[in-house]
Amino acid sequence: MKVKRSTSHSSRRSSMRAMGSTRSVLSRRSQRTSRHSRTSVRATDEELNFEPPTKCHCQRCQMRFPTQQMIDERERTFKNEPAVLRAVDDQVDDVIQDLAQMVKFKSVSVEPKFLLESCLALDWVANRLANLKFKTYEHLIPDDPVNCFREPHQKVLFARYFSSPTKPTLLIYGHLDVLPAKPDCWLSDPFELVLKDGLAYGRGVTSGKGMLVGWIHAIECWLQVNEDLPINVKFIVDMLHEVGSTGLQDYVRAKSDFFLDVDYMVFDVNSWVNNDRPVIACSLTGWAYFGVEVRGANKSLESGLAGGLVFEPMIDLCHLMNSLVNDEHEIQIPRIENNVRRLTTPEWHLLESAGFRAYEYKEELYVRRLRHDANKVEVLQSRWCKPSLTMHGVEGADSRPACTRILPMQVVSKFSIRLVPDQDVEQIHCAVREYMMQIRNELNLGTSIAVHLIDYMEPICWSTESKLIKALMRAVGEVYQKDPITTQGIPVCLPIANVLCKLVKKPIILMPFYKRRDRHQQENECIEEDNLMRHTKSCASLLFELSFLRTKCKCDVINKYCNLRGVKEKLDADRGYDLPVPPKRNLLVSFFKLKHKENPAPMKAPKRNSVKKFLCFPFKMKKSSKKRPSAAPK
């Protein structure tokens, strides 16, 4: 099904023209927030060499009264988009070459010996982004007190491309680490990209590496054709994704100013259900991680001496855990599925059409049976759309491969429940606790128990009708020439997205990349070359589509940013004014030169306010605007 491209284009054009009209609320809000924005935070970077610019009051910024330059720029972006997509098509060889380069890095984060490879891969990405006018910096992740002095360090890459304060900012999360690959299970070397029958084989092509290469080339094409990106772009590139993104919480907090101006976050996910149509998932699974602690005596005993005398915690633990699930592995906790969102008819049909074959799966895992073996929809529903309970292990007991005679007296069984929209963690916690206590009373246990909610993540679900999702649908639909399917009922499992969503508190987009992975560690991982190129194109298209979304201006953020960092000159460069700027003294002069050259007579600016003007136009109206708020507010 073809997307009606002309209508979407025209609607965007009209929205573009209406841009100047409804900004008063936004500008007033930004005015208010700017008052509180001068918190004194100690900057840690070397960038502190620059003096901060003067305060920005932001009564009227370019977003409210767009300049001709802005309008021209948008027009140019609009015209250039088809050329960008064509440019992507021409870059096939480069994409493959870059992917081959990426695949070569044995960045297996699970095995610490490959840490150097991961660092090299990260450097490679950092160089690649730096060549695309990105400012990059690395944040070292403290490992643990013992290893913190060991080279190489674990790190995460931050990169940003700043085009204009009037444009929205997209944060792209990428990762370049992969899961281990056993070479003897592969037909080719897992760390060499092999092309065969239109497929690209290599470890990581369907996960972080493939996704990252797509974004890099989408950006490269935009810069080639348009010389500027349609929006501001930021990157976080992780090399510890597969081990749970170590240090994420810390660096998001430490680098909070990096996330200040972010409008949207995008994650590439394997959300396709079949090969026919891309699926745009609008929900994420959550989890609740419980520990059931059973305590007997106040110390460990010896089985030979005390066995038979005391009630043993491990035995009681088995009784308790046993009551959680029945023989068919169905969760026995009452009310657990109360709030689970029901599948809609289209979702049901989607699962029916899924490219999942139980027998293949069983063969590859060497298992005899799956749960709900007979019905594909039930299998997939129980796998993706329903809560499931997994027992992870027992803490405090003897887990080493040796025979000891210890009778453990304090054991914690750990299990997690995968949550799906619209379950609520607090409700689940209550249900589990009540059920456990009930079972304890029924069994009349001689030991004491406690139920802990050790960790949790709320499942997230968002509207499929928002402008953001519509933009994504247009971008994807245009590239694949098929209407993508949106779904809330088939959530995606991507813990990093939950965490970042919780920490950064910005709307997220799940960019469909590839089919849902069947297994955790795929052998002979491969992706169609065509799919790879289409993904790159949809990335490019998404950058374009997002530039037409209405967002808050970034004047206050820039002000805050400047105050925090004092990076006046860097801002110039970020905006594309690639001048050899002499520090401080000649700043204003050079700015005027530029203004007169590029934009002959946009507006008359008084000399004394030039820095403010540079940030938020126009400052000459400042005095009159001071009167206005009292007249206009209500």
Added chain:
Amino acid sequence: MKVKRSTSHSSRRSSMRAMGSTRSVLSRRSQRTSRHSRTSVRATDEELNFEPPTKCHCQRCQMRFPTQQMIDERERTFKNEPAVLRAVDDQVDDVIQDLAQMVKFKSVSVEPKFLLESCLALDWVANRLANLKFKTYEHLIPDDPVNCFREPHQKVLFARYFSSPTKPTLLIYGHLDVLPAKPDCWLSDPFELVLKDGLAYGRGVTSGKGMLVGWIHAIECWLQVNEDLPINVKFIVDMLHEVGSTGLQDYVRAKSDFFLDVDYMVFDVNSWVNNDRPVIACSLTGWAYFGVEVRGANKSLESGLAGGLVFEPMIDLCHLMNSLVNDEHEIQIPRIENNVRRLTTPEWHLLESAGFRAYEYKEELYVRRLRHDANKVEVLQSRWCKPSLTMHGVEGADSRPACTRILPMQVVSKFSIRLVPDQDVEQIHCAVREYMMQIRNELNLGTSIAVHLIDYMEPICWSTESKLIKALMRAVGEVYQKDPITTQGIPVCLPIANVLCKLVKKPIILMPFYKRRDRHQQENECIEEDNLMRHTKSCASLLFELSFLRTKCKCDVINKYCNLRGVKEKLDADRGYDLPVPPKRNLLVSFFKLKHKENPAPMKAPKRNSVKKFLCFPFKMKKSSKKRPSAAPK
């Protein structure tokens, strides 16, 4: 109740006189074995500098035709025994001082940081034994490939006192390591011996340290009074007892010649049930250590991706383990208690009189209930006399204190069954396997399971009527002035005894030392001073009683030993002939000097056979005896 000391003495005297009469069988057996004893084993010690003596034929050794010297020596031993026991009484202060010295060493083997302390303690014991004319040597225990070069080394002490080939040899197992002690739970410093109200407080006084000091002083008193021990004595002193006697299997094999001439092994155990009468246990518990392996897929999965799809091994494992025991922690495996030896009426009464108070035990362990809380005999029976099942932990699952999302696909649950006389390991293994398979079929599991017998030790039980036990009863009864109780139905849990019994294959004695320990890690561990002294006395008494037991002569062993080691001169020293022996050349000369000085004219010995004669008298009859075997044997 007083032991009739006079009768036992007179019976021993008569048996002593009959010694010469019934030795023909023994000597003939030793003759036969000596033929095969010249196996060529590479000696590893520095002792190889000596040339081996010529072959011993042992047709007539001193045991068959005891010399006057031997008879005199025995008479002297017999007369000296009461003096030895009095000497022990006089040594109270020395015993306490030595114990205080021992307690000071923080030889906590569970914590590797105290390894040096353990080594110092071992050196102290080695010095102490060397001063008592013991030959000592240390055997290094390889830790693991990583730590094998690290100082200090784990080691075990071997010591031997060789008095005569005609005397039996006792192997004493001692250990000097202790369990950790938390100082804040103690009223005094656990590593300082504190005397208060007739009690000696300190870590280890009721276990290895107290036992070892008793033996050392018993030996010291014998040497003081009698100048020789009534029997040959060997020691193994372990510093890794509490961590399972690392390397035991290896060093028993490596030092097999050390165990060649051992007749009996003695272990001190806490076998007393009440404070009234010492209990001599004649049985050891065994154990069977099982691993139930449940395997799902061929690799671990991620709970977020595969949860709800596959049958999870951990859940099935819980179902399986749950079926092993019911809510009351009773073992559900059929026929498990089939062969358990029933308590006799005296044993029942013994348990009834036990100094065990459930409420004290519960208070100290902070537990609310014990199994069979109401009935003391049932509590103790289930604790000591019945099989019990302990679950130790799960291998292959996540046991670290962190939240991971791994869905483990191959897990092994480890549990052990304590075995009591007369259970049979093979039978128990069959019962467990059958039951597990039956449960698997009943549950219709989606995973595959396997039952492994990972480790086992047969329970051991021996006669309470043997001469060995009678000797022990006399020794203990004489000291405590009470008839000790023998029991087979209340076994002792001492894995090291099972292992040594299996490896060395010699009868064992369990020397009653103190009350059965209630807890694994006692706070304020203490023992009555009186008990400590009585134990020392019963050790001294046991050495005496054992010297009257009839054992095989050690001529063949000595021959073998000499062939293996060539330690001619050392043997001299061991026998008490404390000569400065010039090596090789002057050997025969010095021997003759000795003979003529100490024992003026015992028997005329031809010059050429002097070495043989030294080992087994008399060799001048060799020619005639060569004819005899053909005439006499049947």
